[in-house]
Amino acid sequence: MRFVRYLFSGTLPALLLFAMLLTSLYLLSESTQNSEQFSQLYIAMLALNALILVILLGLIIYSVIKLIRGYRNRAPGARLTMRMVVMFVILAVTPVTIVYLFSVQFLMRGIDSWFNVQVESALEDAIELSRSSLDARMKELLHDSEVMGGKLENVSDTFMAVEVDDLRVESGADELTLLAQNGHIVASSSSDPTRIVPYQPDDVILSYVRNTGPYVGLDAINDLLYIRVVVPVTGVVDGGMGGFIMQVLYPVAERLDRLARNVQDAYGRYKALAYLREPLKFSFIVTLSLVLLLSILSAVLAAFSSARRLVAPIGDLAEGTRAVAAGDYNKRIPEIGGDELGILVRSFNVMTKRIAHASDEARRSQQEAQSQHAYLEAVLSRLTSGVVVLDSELYVRTINEMAVQFLKVDRSALLDQPFTQLAELHPGLEDFVAALTPHFDQGGSEWREEVTLFSGGGRQVLMCRGTTLPDEDGGAVGHVIVFDDITNLVQAQRDAAWGEVARRLAHEIKNPLTPIQLSAERLRHKFLNKMEEKDAAVLDRSTHTIVQQVDAMKAMVNAFSDYARAPKIELQRLDLNTLVYDVLELYRGPGSGVAIEKSLADALPEIEADAGRLRQLVHNLLKNAIEALEDVDTPVVTVRTACMQKEDCRYIELRFEDNGLGFPEELLGQLFEPYVTTKTKGTGLGLAIVKKIVEEHGGVIRGENLEPNGAAIVIQLPVMDGKSDREEQA
Incomplete structure (x- = not known):
């Protein structure tokens, strides 16, 4: 091959x-x-x-x-x-x-x-001239031979040989032969004494002479050219007249023979070339x-x-270029001559040498950066706070283990992805992304934000802090977000604060109320019957007012104490539809004046909850809704339940809707704070207690206005298939 x-x-x-x-x-x-x-x-x-x-x-x-x-x-x-x-x-x-x-x-x-026509014509004329000359000579020799034949007619057999020899010598022939009719030699004479047997004519010539007459022709014998003449002769045979055949061979002149041969050869070669x-x-x-x-x-x-x-x-x-592209910077090309290609090869070798040096430097820098990155990862992995690092384009570059646990996300799916994609991959984190994104756009140096999330595990409060990563010129090259799960801390602080309030109320307000009430009743009992009617009426109204206000203050203090104290939650599996239905039946009747409608979802999954606390929640919300419809011509309260799905979180949604005037827009963000109310009567703790009950069950609550009128309280409670978090902690 x-x-x-x-x-x-x-x-x-x-x-x-x-x-x-x-x-x-x-x-x-x-x-x-x-x-x-x-x-x-x-x-x-x-x-x-x-x-x-x-x-x-x-x-x-x-x-x-x-x-x-x-x-x-x-x-x-x-x-x-x-x-x-x-x-x-x-x-x-x-x-x-x-x-x-x-x-x-x-x-x-x-x-x-x-192959000019004139050359060919000249050769043909030369040959024709030779032929004409030869023909004249042959005719002349034929005539001489016939004359010699006539001389042999009367010659006897005895002198025939002598006469034949004399005639040959006289004619200048090379050979003369006298033959009988049957072809036998009668007499012969030759100029060559060594030639014993004469050259006889062939049978064709003999037959021609017998039948036609004299024959004359040009024949080559032993590479010599002869004119052969054969004529019939009448002679004496055995004492009588008989017939003979005489052959005479005349040699052609050597010069004529050579010229004829030359002309013939030239003509033959010419014909061959022409062919x-x-x-x-x-x-x-x-x-x-x-x-x-x-x-x-x-x-x-x-x-x-x-x-x-x-x-x-x-x-x-x-x-070499492919080797460099593959990372082999030590590739060298054999150098050739000093032409332009040689200069190019030398430049390539110099370039690869410099690239190799730069690659070694970059490799060392990369190793140092990797070691620093590993050190940083080790530090971040041991922090109890969640850390997320974004670049200038808001792509996630780093996220530690605590951040993954807090947000319940997949690290590999989030790295090198836009921060906004966190909400797309995990819809439960939409509030988290929406709360933090404005801080990135504002470009502030440091910021703080509290974010409340709702997921399958219930309500979660994150305290987020962030700052901008500056470059050498003072511009932003990225952002760092640090956040902690303060759900338990907030709950503990709230419980401790309201517990302290409850204790102070008990000492400062509740204890003096009983003596005040007793004193007013004692004054009424001792002096009411002894005073004049007019003064008695004044005393009756005053003491009655004192007793009523003391009872109201006792009710307020008791409600506040109920809100502040943290009773033990007794969780059990229950059907929320059944609980709601039982409470709603208490408010049905011809004297209520409010139409109560229900829309309860079928096949609602069970939840783990404290039945007593949830009944208190439903009672408070129904009472608030009915009180908000006092000035409505056709008051209607609607209670709805539904099973919802948000990402991997299944939860039950409980809605209380009315067709009243709705909530004032300025109070929508403060509805569930203590002492916030739109009613002339009441303590302002009803919705605060409801929120506390919802949070005890790991849920979230919100208020909203309906179109064109009305308001709604929306509660979301998680569906728990196993034990509750509080039971596990206990």
Whole structure:
């Protein structure tokens, strides 16, 4: 395979073809001088030319296939090679083709001029002249032979041999032979005494003489040219008259023989050349075509050779570039001459050397950065606060383990993603994203925000703090968010604060109320019957007012104590629909004046709750809704339950709706704070107690206005399939 590849590439095929073509041209030039040699060498030359053509085609096909394969594979330098080959072929073919066309025309006209009509006519006239001269001589010799035959008519057999010899000498013939009719020799005479047997005519000539008459012809005998004359002779045979046949051989003069042969040979060669005129034309055309093909092939091979020399450094550069792209910065290319490609190769080597040095420096810096990053990760993983680091485009770059636990997210799904995508991946964190995003846009140095979330585990309060990461120019390169879960802390602080309030109320307010009430009742009992009617009426109204207000203050203090103290929650599985239905039945009746409607969802899952606390919640909300509808013509209260799904959190939604005037817009954010109320009567603790009950059960509560009028309280309670968090903590 290597030998075939070497044979069809390089300079060896060109040299081989050149040698074969020179041999073919030499044989062709030699054969044109000899028609017999031309006919003998025609097959060999045809085979040789066919072999040359096959090798040419093989070279061209191999080169073209190799070039096309490299072009399709996008091999380095393939396109440049193709352009160079095309350019060289065009530059070579154009002048060679012009020369080829002119050469073909010149040869065709030259060969035609060789076979001019005047030359052919002159040769034919010369041959005709020779023939006419020879015919006259032959006629003359025929007449002389007939005369000699007449002299032998009366010669007896005894003197026949002597007479024959005398006649031969007299006529100058080379040989004279007298034959009987049956072809037997009667007498013979020759100028060569060593010739024993005379040259006899063949049977065809004898038959011709017997039947037709005298024969005269030009015959070659022993490479000598003779004029053969055969005539019938009447003579004495056995004492009577009989018939003989006389043959006379006259030698042709040597000079005449040579001239005749020369003319004949020249004419024969001319005829042979004239016969081979078209093959000669074809042969010369084939020769010129071979020269043309050799020139084109040489140009193509020169193009390939030059392209390989030019492309070799380009291929090395491409290989070096791929190595550098793959990270091998120690790649070096062998340097070549001092031309432009050599300068390019040296520049590449210098560049890779510098890149290798820079890569080593970058690798060391990267290792240091990785070690620092690992150290930072170790520190962040041990923090009890959640930490999230964002870049300038608000993409999450770092998030520690506590942040993952607080937010209940997947670290891998969140890293390198926009911060806003946190809300898309986890809809339960929409409030978290919405609360923090404005701080990023404001560009403040430090900020603080408390965020309340609701998830499958219930209500969660996060205290978030953030700051901007500045760069050297004072611009922002990112943001750091640090947050803690303060749900339990807030609950504990609230319980402790209201517990302290309850204790102070007990000491400061509740204890004096009983003596005040007793004193008022004692005054009423002692002096009411002893006073005049007018004064008694005043005393009755005053003491009655004191007792009523003391009872109201006792109720307020008791309500406040109920809100402040944290009773033990007794959780049990219950059906919320059943509990709501039982409470609603207490408010149905013809004397209520308010239409109470219900829309309870079917197949509502059970929840774990304290039934007593939830009944208190429903009573408080129904009471508030009925009191808010005092001035409405057709008051309607609607209670709805539904099972909702938000991400992976299933929860029950309990709604209390009325068609009253709704909540004042300025109080919507403070509805559940103590002492916030829109009624002229009441303590303002009803909704605060409701919120406390909801939070004890891990739920969330909110108030909203309805369109076109009315208000609604919405409670969301988690569906707990296992034990509650408080039971687990207990």
